[in-house]
Amino acid sequence: MARSAPIRQYLDLGSVTRPRGQVYVLTARCKECRFCIEFCPEDVLAESSETNAKGYRYPIVAAGKEFGCVNCGFCEIVCPEFAIYTVEVN
Secondary structure, three states: OOOOOOOOOOOOHHHOOOOEEEEEEOOOOOOOOOHHHHHOOOOOEEEEEEEOOOOOEEEEEOOOOOOOOOOOOHHHHHOOOOOEEEEEEO
8 A cells, every 4th residue: 555645835834925916007008919818827807898099908807806916027028018017015
């Protein structure tokens, strides 16, 4: 009979806090490429039902994901129009 391996746990699990971020969208710049929505690792963003002045649907924070952003900044990196950014929140 084989022994099962012990479950690994982080030694500092109690002292680590999850980072939080706030997402900001410059709606006038958005051209509905959806890169930020597709590549968000926490699935924080969703497509708006409203459109900007150019007729594009811009990203919004999905319902129930208001505190889901971990401020990774990936949405900023993939946005070709520089229409989205995050700020760390304490």
